[in-house]
Amino acid sequence: MYRRDFLQQTSLAAAAIALPQALRPFAPSKKSKVRLGFIATGFRGQTHIEEMLKRSDVEIVALADPNPRMISDALKLIEKAGWPKPEIFQNGPNDYLKLLEKSDIDAVFVSSPWEWHLAHGIASMKAGKIVAMEVGGAMQLEDCWTYVNTSEQTKVPIMPLENVCYRRDVMAILNMVRQGLFGEIIHAQGGYEHDLRGVLFNDGQSAYNSGVEFGEKGYSEAAWRTNHYLNRNGELYPTHGLGPVATMLNLNRGNSMIRLSSFSSKSRGLHQYILDHPKGGTSHPNADIEFKQGDVVTTQILCANGETIILTHDTSLQRPYNLGFRVQGTKGIWQDFGWGDPEQGHIYFENQMMHSHRWENTQSWLEQYDHPLWKQNAAAAQSSGHGGMDFFVDNAFIECIKQNKPFPLDVYDLAAWYAITPLSEKSIAQNGAPQEIPDFTNGNWRNRKPIFSVDANY
Ligand SMILES: NC(=O)c1ccc[n+]([C@@H]2O[C@H](COP(=O)([O-])OP(=O)(O)OC[C@H]3O[C@@H](n4cnc5c(N)ncnc54)[C@H](O)[C@@H]3O)[C@@H](O)[C@H]2O)c1
Numbered sequence: 050m051y052r053r054d055f056l057q058q059t060s061l062a063a064a065a066i067a068l069p070q071a072l073r074p075f076a077p078s079k080k081s082k083v084r085l086g087f088i089a090t091g092f093r094g095q096t097h098i099e100e101m102l103k104r105s106d107v108e109i110v111a112l113a114d115p116n117p118r119m120i121s122d123a124l125k126l127i128e129k130a131g132w133p134k135p136e137i138f139q140n141g142p143n144d145y146l147k148l149l150e151k152s153d154i155d156a157v158f159v160s161s162p163w164e165w166h167l168a169h170g171i172a173s174m175k176a177g178k179i180v181a182m183e184v185g186g187a188m189q190l191e192d193c194w195t196y197v198n199t200s201e202q203t204k205v206p207i208m209p210l211e212n213v214c215y216r217r218d219v220m221a222i223l224n225m226v227r228q229g230l231f232g233e234i235i236h237a238q239g240g241y242e243h244d245l246r247g248v249l250f251n252d253g254q255s256a257y258n259s260g261v262e263f264g265e266k267g268y269s270e271a272a273w274r275t276n277h278y279l280n281r282n283g284e285l286y287p288t289h290g291l292g293p294v295a296t297m298l299n300l301n302r303g304n305s306m307i308r309l310s311s312f313s314s315k316s317r318g319l320h321q322y323i324l325d326h327p328k329g330g331t332s333h334p335n336a337d338i339e340f341k342q343g344d345v346v347t348t349q350i351l352c353a354n355g356e357t358i359i360l361t362h363d364t365s366l367q368r369p370y371n372l373g374f375r376v377q378g379t380k381g382i383w384q385d386f387g388w389g390d391p392e393q394g395h396i397y398f399e400n401q402m403m404h405s406h407r408w409e410n411t412q413s414w415l416e417q418y419d420h421p422l423w424k425q426n427a428a429a430a431q432s433s434g435h436g437g438m439d440f441f442v443d444n445a446f447i448e449c450i451k452q453n454k455p456f457p458l459d460v461y462d463l464a465a466w467y468a469i470t471p472l473s474e475k476s477i478a479q480n481g482a483p484q485e486i487p488d489f490t491n492g493n494w495r496n497r498k499p500i501f502s503v504d505a506n507y
Contacts, residue, residue, distance in 0.1 A: 186470025239290030313343030
């Protein structure tokens with residue numbers, strides 16, 4: 050049942066891309082206000098709406114989501130802030146196309162399920178709307194080329210909303226990398242190591258830990274994300290781990306990923322969760338389901354300049370949250386544990402630490418090398434989601450549009466990061482066989498200069 054639903058959803062999304070759409074000429078210009086549409090107003094869409102409601106330089110023109118509850122919750126936020134009611138498009142999964150026909154929208158936030166990202170992103174660019182794309186991984190490798198080709202043809206920019214690139218400790222480490230404290234970077238690690246069992250299943254009414262249903266009977270991410278675990282086996286969510294180290298390794302800007310190999314462990318965690326949950330048990334219909342996604346998936350990546358990266362996807366077992374970052378160079382090494390608080394990490398520089406072979410706690414180092422962007426905006430970011438990083442990623446999107454500047458994370462980053470998912474699936478299916486990672490910049494990575502947070506602007 051779930052497998053059929055998943056395939057139906059996926060082909061529905063694919064069919065939506067094929068819908069004919071006239072290309073609109075895109076003429077970017079400086080703006081004092083950015084007029085916004087929101088495609089998908091689920092939990093993440095609502096976070097972006099909340100972020101925008103704090104600003105005086107945006108308007109919320111329209112929302113599109115087929116789920117009336119999500120639309121209603123988003124409208125409550127807008128009403129509470131005293132903003133005018135936006136136009137609503139909630140007539141089925143393709144009603145977003147009507148939102149895209151509106152000429153009074155400059156840009157859209159896309160916060161939909163992964164299987165919809167391509168349809169939403171491509172249709173938006175073809176309609177001349179600048180795109181803020183929530184993160185995920187591609188359904189198939191070709192999708193990544195479709196993003197690049199469409200953005201190049203339409204000249205409409207798209208920014209992946211990888212908020213972890215803006216985490217305070219990550220940005221302090223980036224600052225230290227750029228100042229040479231780690232020497233030449235040799236190896237990096239990151240991942241998505243987050244127990245999602247209580248997100249992947251619920252009772253269809255409340256989001257977290259409330260039951261063992263998913264698919265049509267699930268609510269929020271349980272309605273769609275879990276089907277990926279049922280039907281796929283790979284690095285399903287690469288960008289939180291990869292994005293931050295990509296900026297440190299200058300990927301697509303002086304460096305490039307060239308090859309990967311992935312392995313998957315066996316799958317036990319989700320099945321066990323269903324058995325152990327008070328609303329589950331051995332007689333629950335979901336107790337017999339076999340999930341294809343391995344509990345721990347590791348992916349090794351080789352870069353053109355000789356560095357290696359290891360990504361870990363670990364979301365089906367009990368464990369505390371940790372993205373597992375490690376950055377290692379000829380002169381220093383950093384490892385984080387936790388959710389980004391300054392003291393949640395180890396660091397070692399042999400020259401400064403008298404060759405002691407002992408870790409120091411990160412706190413004083415991260416404070417000393419706090420990134421100028423964070424220093425300047427810490428107060429503004431304080432009330433924002435995910436420890437403040439949501440402020441920065443959304444602010445970068447809006448400020449770049451207003452000033453008609455290139456996004457710090459662009460379509461080539463999106464394509465390269467999203468490509469990890471289908472390539473890892475293929476590698477796992479071929480017993481770990483290496484897969485070439487396409488160069489989506491067509492060789493231009495050699496000349497493109499680092500742009501992400503090179504100053505204190507965004
Ligand atoms: N960057 C982060 O920290 C972060 C955090 C959470 C989620 N996300 C990402 O955000 C995205 C959404 O996740 P979420 O937690 O909001 O999930 P969600 O299930 O709460 O929301 C998804 C919404 O998309 C809507 N939708 C489905 N098909 C649609 C269509 N055809 N047109 C318009 N809307 C449609 C659903 O009705 C739902 O309201 C995912 O890509 C997820 O990976 C990112």
